[in-house]
Amino acid sequence: MRLFLAIFLTLLLPGLGQLVNGHRWKGIVFIGLDFVGIVLNHTVSEIPVYLLYAVALVDAAIFGFKVQRGKLEAPKGRKFVLEVVVISILSILITGIFDEWMIQYRPNPFEELQNLGEPSEEEKQQVKKEAEQYLKERYGEEFYVDNLHYIWQTDRWSMRGHLKNEEGWDFWVSKARGQFKDAYFTHRISRDAEEEIKPQIEEAFDSLINWDTSVGVADEIKDQYAKSIPSYQELREKTKRYKQTITIALATSLTEKNQEQEFEEVYRLVSYLNQNNIRADMVIFYYDPSIKEKGIKKVDFTRSGYYQEYLTGLLEINDVSKVKTAKDIGKYLK
Structure with missing residues (x-):
C-alpha cells in the first residue's frame, strides 16, 4: 500500500x-x-x-x-x-x-527574443528574390518560392520552392550561413522513381494501404547534372551513387501459414528492381487488417510507432541485390 x-x-x-x-x-x-x-x-x-x-x-x-x-x-x-x-x-x-x-x-524571454528576431517584410522579400535567383542559376529554369520562415535559434531560413510551369508539387529550400540548399533534384528523381514502380507495387500487393519512395543522390552527382537533370532511368545508367528507399504498409497479418505467399509477393517486386539495376532498400510493415476498421486510411511512416499495436511483422531489406530467391526474404524479417 x-x-x-x-x-x-x-x-x-x-x-x-x-x-x-x-x-x-x-x-x-x-x-x-x-x-x-x-x-x-x-x-x-x-x-x-x-x-x-x-x-x-x-x-x-x-x-x-x-x-x-x-x-x-x-x-x-x-x-x-x-x-x-x-x-x-x-x-x-x-x-x-x-x-x-x-x-x-x-513574460517568456525567449518569445521576446523571437519577436526581436522576426525579420521584416523587406528582409523576407530579399531572401525570396535571392532564393529564386539561386534556383534559376543552378537549374536553368524559372522558379518561385513561398512559405518563408525564419528560424531565429539557428539563424536559418526555410521555404518551399515551385517550378513555375509545373504546379502540383513543391520541394524544400533553405538558407543558412549565407548558403542555399534545396531538394529539387532529389524530388524530381524521386517522382520519376515513383511513376516507374507504382504499377509494380500495385500489382504485387493486394492488401496495400499506402507506400512511399525517395531517391538519395550524392551531392557531386547533383552538382554535375543540375543544369540537365536526367530521368531516373538515365541516372541509373550514368552512376551508381544513388539509393532508392521504398516503404510499404500492408493490411495483412503476417503468420507462419501465409509467410511463403507474402514473401513471393515481395520477391516479385525485388525481382523487378534487380532486373532493372535499381539500387534500393525496402521496408514493409504488415498490419492487422483491423487497422482499416479504425479509420486509418494512410500510415504516416515518420510516426510508425503510433501503429505499433497493429503491427504483425516487419521486413527490412537494406540491399535488394542480395536477395536471390523468395526464400531469402525470410532472413530480413524482424
Missing part, C-alpha cells in the same frame, strides 16, 4: 513519494525542484520537468519497494500520516498557483 501511494503521489508532484517513504529532506528538495521545473517549462523547455518526474518516480519506487520488503524502516503513526497529508495538500496548491501565475503574468 505504501509503495502504491508513494508512486501515485509522485505522479501528482515529485517529492511527495519521498515523504511517504520517510525521506523528508529528499522530499523537500524534490518539491523545491518542482518550482525550478515550472520556471524552465515556461521559459526554456518541458524536458527538465519530464526528467524530474522520471528521477522522482524511480527513487520513490526503489525505496518504497525496500520499505515494503522490510529492508528499510519508515515512520508510521497518525502524526506522520497527518504530516504527509498537510504537506501534500499545501505543496500541490502552492505549485499550482505558481504555475498559473507563470502562465498569466510571467
Whole structure:
C-alpha cells in the first residue's frame, strides 16, 4: 500500500513519494525542484520537468519497494500520516498557483527574443528574390518560392520552392550561413522513381494501404547534372551513387501459414528492381487488417510507432541485390 501511494503521489508532484517513504529532506528538495521545473517549462523547455518526474518516480519506487520488503524502516503513526497529508495538500496548491501565475503574468524571454528576431517584410522579400535567383542559376529554369520562415535559434531560413510551369508539387529550400540548399533534384528523381514502380507495387500487393519512395543522390552527382537533370532511368545508367528507399504498409497479418505467399509477393517486386539495376532498400510493415476498421486510411511512416499495436511483422531489406530467391526474404524479417 505504501509503495502504491508513494508512486501515485509522485505522479501528482515529485517529492511527495519521498515523504511517504520517510525521506523528508529528499522530499523537500524534490518539491523545491518542482518550482525550478515550472520556471524552465515556461521559459526554456518541458524536458527538465519530464526528467524530474522520471528521477522522482524511480527513487520513490526503489525505496518504497525496500520499505515494503522490510529492508528499510519508515515512520508510521497518525502524526506522520497527518504530516504527509498537510504537506501534500499545501505543496500541490502552492505549485499550482505558481504555475498559473507563470502562465498569466510571467513574460517568456525567449518569445521576446523571437519577436526581436522576426525579420521584416523587406528582409523576407530579399531572401525570396535571392532564393529564386539561386534556383534559376543552378537549374536553368524559372522558379518561385513561398512559405518563408525564419528560424531565429539557428539563424536559418526555410521555404518551399515551385517550378513555375509545373504546379502540383513543391520541394524544400533553405538558407543558412549565407548558403542555399534545396531538394529539387532529389524530388524530381524521386517522382520519376515513383511513376516507374507504382504499377509494380500495385500489382504485387493486394492488401496495400499506402507506400512511399525517395531517391538519395550524392551531392557531386547533383552538382554535375543540375543544369540537365536526367530521368531516373538515365541516372541509373550514368552512376551508381544513388539509393532508392521504398516503404510499404500492408493490411495483412503476417503468420507462419501465409509467410511463403507474402514473401513471393515481395520477391516479385525485388525481382523487378534487380532486373532493372535499381539500387534500393525496402521496408514493409504488415498490419492487422483491423487497422482499416479504425479509420486509418494512410500510415504516416515518420510516426510508425503510433501503429505499433497493429503491427504483425516487419521486413527490412537494406540491399535488394542480395536477395536471390523468395526464400531469402525470410532472413530480413524482424
